[in-house]
Amino acid sequence: MVSSIESSVGTERKVVTELPGPKSRALHERRKAVVSAGLTTGFPIYIERGEGAIVVDVDGNRILDLGSGIAVTTIGHAVPEVIEAVSAQVAAFTHTCFMVAPYESYVTVCEELAALTPGTHAKASALFNSGSEAVENAVKVARLATGREAIVVFDHAYHGRTNLTMALTAKNMPYKDRFGPFAPEIYRVAMSYPFRDGRSGADAAALAISEIETQVGAHNVAAVLIEPIQGEGGFIVPADGFLPALSEWTTKNGVVFIADEIQSGFCRTGEWFAVNHEGVIPDMVTTAKGLAGGMPLAALTGRAELMNAVHEGGLGGTYGGNPVACAAAVATIRTMRDRNLNARAREIGETILSSLRSLQQDVAIIGDVRGRGAMIAMELVQPGTKNPNATAAKSIVSYCNQQGVLALACGTYGNVIRLLPPLVITDEQLADGLSVLCAGVRAAG
Numbered sequence: 001m002v003s004s005i006e007s008s009v010g011t012e013r014k015v016v017t018e019l020p021g022p023k024s025r026a027l028h029e030r031r032k033a034v035v036s037a038g039l040t041t042g043f044p045i046y047i048e049r050g051e052g053a054i055v056v057d058v059d060g061n062r063i064l065d066l067g068s069g070i071a072v073t074t075i076g077h078a079v080p081e082v083i084e085a086v087s088a089q090v091a092a093f094t095h096t097c098f099m100v101a102p103y104e105s106y107v108t109v110c111e112e113l114a115a116l117t118p119g120t121h122a123k124a125s126a127l128f129n130s131g132s133e134a135v136e137n138a139v140k141v142a143r144l145a146t147g148r149e150a151i152v153v154f155d156h157a158y159h160g161r162t163n164l165t166m167a168l169t170a171k172n173m174p175y176k177d178r179f180g181p182f183a184p185e186i187y188r189v190a191m192s193y194p195f196r197d198g199r200s201g202a203d204a205a206a207l208a209i210s211e212i213e214t215q216v217g218a219h220n221v222a223a224v225l226i227e228p229i230q231g232e233g234g235f236i237v238p239a240d241g242f243l244p245a246l247s248e249w250t251t252k253n254g255v256v257f258i259a260d261e262i263q264s265g266f267c268r269t270g271e272w273f274a275v276n277h278e279g280v281i282p283d284m285v286t287t288a289k290g291l292a293g294g295m296p297l298a299a300l301t302g303r304a305e306l307m308n309a310v311h312e313g314g315l316g317g318t319y320g321g322n323p324v325a326c327a328a329a330v331a332t333i334r335t336m337r338d339r340n341l342n343a344r345a346r347e348i349g350e351t352i353l354s355s356l357r358s359l360q361q362d363v364a365i366i367g368d369v370r371g372r373g374a375m376i377a378m379e380l381v382q383p384g385t386k387n388p389n390a391t392a393a394k395s396i397v398s399y400c401n402q403q404g405v406l407a408l409a410c411g412t413y414g415n416v417i418r419l420l421p422p423l424v425i426t427d428e429q430l431a432d433g434l435s436v437l438c439a440g441v442r443a444a445g
């Protein structure tokens with residue numbers, strides 16, 4: 001079965017029609033009649049199947065995927081271990097509701113989360129369907145456990161699109177505009193953004209802490225919620241020392257430190273979690289995206305005394321920790337371990353960084369190249385300034401798309417190109433994708 005998939009998909013990018021092709025264009029017309037215009041697709045090629053780092057569209061184009069569906073298919077498309085686990089689970093049963101009639105795989109996922117998340121303290125988890133839902137539950141538990149209300153978040157943060165998580169998210173357009181009113185008791189403070197603030201980690205943390213103490217009051221704060229590397233905000237890696245200083249402050253002040261690892265977790269940065277790069281041990285961790293090989297699953301993992309402070313029945317949901325998604329997660333985590341994908345993420349990161357940094361020498365629109373492991377971005381600027389260049393980002397993404405490469409933009413200013421390749425991408429595929437990307441950057445510069 002596996003080899004027939006390989007031979008039918010192929011490992012090389014190959015464009016055989018104009019993009020999007022005629023079948024994709026026809027589907028897009030059908031879609032416009034029935035799908036909300038509030039959902040947009042940057043590159044509307046309709047996908048039929050995938051394998052590793054390649055997706056094949058309905059017109060037979062083989063597209064190289066450098067986005068992994070926004071950091072979800074970290075272990076690649078159509079992974080045999082996941083296909084097998086999911087197929088067996090679908091055949092056995094698809095749903096009972098964990099609160100009605102439980103099953104082993106939910107417990108196994110929570111055991112894995114307890115073992116893999118930082119720190120050797122006792123931990124407990126609860127499983128959900130989306131990242132937003134995990135973040136919402138982190139806020140619920142932190143408020144209940146501390147008896148406090150204020151939640152501190154950061155400039156450029158992205159935490160989701162539900163009402164509470166919109167409030168936690170920084171960027172107005174397109175996420176929040178006219179969708180209010182938003183949930184109260186959310187306070188936003190300065191993020192460490194080395195390219196733009198030039199501050200050391202210690203100085204940036206001192207600023208954020210002073211904002212919290214003067215504008216909120218430490219004793220009112222239930223939690224500090226932060227992405228250890230910001231995702232949608234522009235792959236902003238805080239200066240060294242920023243996260244440890246914040247974490248230390250939360251511990252001193254009885255505040256829950258929540259790391260939102262939904263995008264940065266599960267091997268993406270070359271560690272199980274991005275906080276591992278600085279030895280930070282969060283009180284709670286939210287995960288989703290890379291966790292279940294493409295199946296919808298999210299988790300909140302925290303210190304047992306926090307997670308178990310909740311009254312019976314206080315957490316849950318109909319679908320949370322669905323057995324098919326749990327089976328996929330168990331197989332995904334095993335695959336990450338077996339194939340040593342943390343090491344592979346670091347290799348991929350070195351290749352991308354060296355390629356983009358050498359390009360930066362002769363292209364004036366690249367202001368910054370940053371990231372860890374296979375979570376790397378370049379921030380585009382007007383030559384000779386730090387003024388954001390969103391036009392260049394758009395034209396580079398569209399150039400890549402036309403060549404059959406899926407690449408994604410992000411950033412508060414829309415001027416960041418981010419790379420999130422599946423970690424099973426081959427060296428040849430990566431070199432091919434980078435040569436297309438670099439040509440796109442040169443054309444835009």
Ligand SMILES: *Cc1c(COP(=O)(O)O)cnc(C)c1O
Binds near residue numbers: 130160231232289
């Ligand atoms: C994607 C994301 C979320 C929201 O997850 P959904 O599954 O889309 O609800 C939250 N936080 C971060 C850091 C994310 O990248």
